[in-house]
Amino acid sequence: MTYQELWQTVLAQIQLNISPANFATWFANTKISSQEEGTVFVSVPNSFAKEWLEQKYNKEILKILRALDNNIKEINYRIDFPVAKTKEAPKQPDPQELPAEQLGFAELEVDKETNLNPKYSLQNFIVGPFNELAHAAAEAIIKEPGKVYNPLFIYGGVGLGKTHLLQAVGNELSKRNPPCKVKYIPSDKLITTIVNSIRNRSIDELKVTLRKVDVLIVDDVQFFAGKEKTQEEFFHTFNDLYQRGKQIILSSDRPPKAIPAITERLKSRFEGGMVADVSLPDYETRLAILKQKAVEKNADVPIKVLEYISANIQKNVREIESALNRLLVFQKINDKIPSFEEAKKLLRNIIVSPSKFTNPTRIIQTVSEFYDLSDKTLFCSSRKKEFVKPRQLAMYLLRKELSFSFPAIGRKFGGKDHTTVMHACQLIDREMQESEKFSQEVDLILQKIYSLDA
Numbered sequence: 001m002t003y004q005e006l007w008q009t010v011l012a013q014i015q016l017n018i019s020p021a022n023f024a025t026w027f028a029n030t031k032i033s034s035q036e037e038g039t040v041f042v043s044v045p046n047s048f049a050k051e052w053l054e055q056k057y058n059k060e061i062l063k064i065l066r067a068l069d070n071n072i073k074e075i076n077y078r079i080d081f082p083v084a085k086t087k088e089a090p091k092q093p094d095p096q097e098l099p100a101e102q103l104g105f106a107e108l109e110v111d112k113e114t115n116l117n118p119k120y121s122l123q124n125f126i127v128g129p130f131n132e133l134a135h136a137a138a139e140a141i142i143k144e145p146g147k148v149y150n151p152l153f154i155y156g157g158v159g160l161g162k163t164h165l166l167q168a169v170g171n172e173l174s175k176r177n178p179p180c181k182v183k184y185i186p187s188d189k190l191i192t193t194i195v196n197s198i199r200n201r202s203i204d205e206l207k208v209t210l211r212k213v214d215v216l217i218v219d220d221v222q223f224f225a226g227k228e229k230t231q232e233e234f235f236h237t238f239n240d241l242y243q244r245g246k247q248i249i250l251s252s253d254r255p256p257k258a259i260p261a262i263t264e265r266l267k268s269r270f271e272g273g274m275v276a277d278v279s280l281p282d283y284e285t286r287l288a289i290l291k292q293k294a295v296e297k298n299a300d301v302p303i304k305v306l307e308y309i310s311a312n313i314q315k316n317v318r319e320i321e322s323a324l325n326r327l328l329v330f331q332k333i334n335d336k337i338p339s340f341e342e343a344k345k346l347l348r349n350i351i352v353s354p355s356k357f358t359n360p361t362r363i364i365q366t367v368s369e370f371y372d373l374s375d376k377t378l379f380c381s382s383r384k385k386e387f388v389k390p391r392q393l394a395m396y397l398l399r400k401e402l403s404f405s406f407p408a409i410g411r412k413f414g415g416k417d418h419t420t421v422m423h424a425c426q427l428i429d430r431e432m433q434e435s436e437k438f439s440q441e442v443d444l445i446l447q448k449i450y451s452l453d454a
């Protein structure tokens with residue numbers, strides 16, 4: 001392995017665990033410059049990066065390096081000021097300084113104006129029952145920004161494709177003719193910018209900049225919680241854009257209602273357009289995503305291994321990608337495709353065999369048995385009280401235990417609307433909080449669902 005490959009491997013792993021903004025800030029223009037015995041010398045562009053890498057990332061970097069070569073004992077970070085470019089002697093490209101895209105780090109190519117990363121597109125976004133509502137809303141917005149759903153609010157857990165979808169919409173719109181003026185801002189960055197501009201008395205300039213856009217995308221707005229100044233500024237910007245028919249797209253790890261410490265007026269703005277969730281992909285979609293990523297990364301992985309990963313990593317897409325990266329590292333170092341056995345070994349500490357495992361049939365059966373109903377009655381549309389409650393509970397459990405999307409649950413229950421399902425889940429949630437007895441009942445059902453004898 002060359003230094004470049006070694007460092008690329010480290011970056012590939014690090015990139016999975018930190019935000020794109022952090023990654024770009026601390027890892028741009030870093031490289032391994034040399035290695036002497038057990039010490040690896042990493043050159044960094046400035047003292048901030050040196051300090052951060054030493055204090056925050058050293059442990060992780062060392063761990064990754066040692067997994068590749070256990071002779072490595074320590075890392076020494078050195079500031080390597082970029083040499084001023086001279087006109088006379090055009091430098092030969094140094095293989096250690098390959099452009100970002102050749103290293104495969106599209107993060108570093110983020111557009112300065114829009115903050116969008118071109119690697120996220122709708123073409124490489126896989127759609128399944130778990131994200132189809134969000135995807136359909138995104139497509140509608142691309143057709144008619146500012147007209148159909150405003151704002152579009154997408155929520156769901158970590159690593160489920162929210163950022164990907166938001167940026168894909170942004171990329172699509174800024175490619176238009178004439179292009180829309182798009183701005184993508186992670187909310188933590190927006191918070192810092194607002195705080196700084198209040199301090200520097202440049203808030204009016206910031207307002208002007210934000211209000212010049214046609215499409216404003218703010219990612220992870222749950223971070224607005226408790227940030228009063230930001231909420232206030234954002235509220236006015238939101239209103240201004242909204243009134244002029246500009247599109248606003250937001251994401252969060254939870255629905256607007258569940259974000260703590262944000263003002264009611266902002267919450268109601270968040271809810272005023274379309275709220276769509278993304279949940280966990282099912283097996284088929286996980287496999288489809290994995291195949292797509294394998295093609296993108298040029299990874300030649302046996303299908304049996306891809307199936308193994310899809311069957312065993314269920315939590316989120318980011319983890320699926322990280323499993324694939326591990327196999328790629330192996331391939332690079334050993335110059336061969338890992339066999340099924342080797343792959344299993346490599347993935348051992350990502351894949352823990354689930355002690356808890358269930359499926360939809362089991363949930364439906366257990367709930368019907370518990371309430372002494374047949375499966376069929378559970379699916380019928382009778383509004384009798386003795387049927388409604390178990391039906392709502394079954395919906396709730398499909399959501400909670402298997403992370404089914406709301407539309408997918410609706411379909412399972414004879415084509416019910418996703419809002420009906422959302423409502424059912426909220427009711428059950430509330431009743432569990434309010435009634436000790438009901439909450440114990442649910443516990444009992446869960447025990448039955450997960451008990452081994454059945």
Ligand code: ADP
Binds near residue numbers: 156157159292
């Ligand atoms: P989130 O913002 O919800 O935490 P991201 O959008 O960052 O998640 O997704 C994590 C990774 O998984 C990204 O590399 C993204 O490209 C990939 N990913 C997630 N969902 C999909 C999907 N439906 N199709 C293709 N890739 C996906």
Ligand code: MG
Binds near residue numbers: 220
């Ligand atoms: Mg995200």
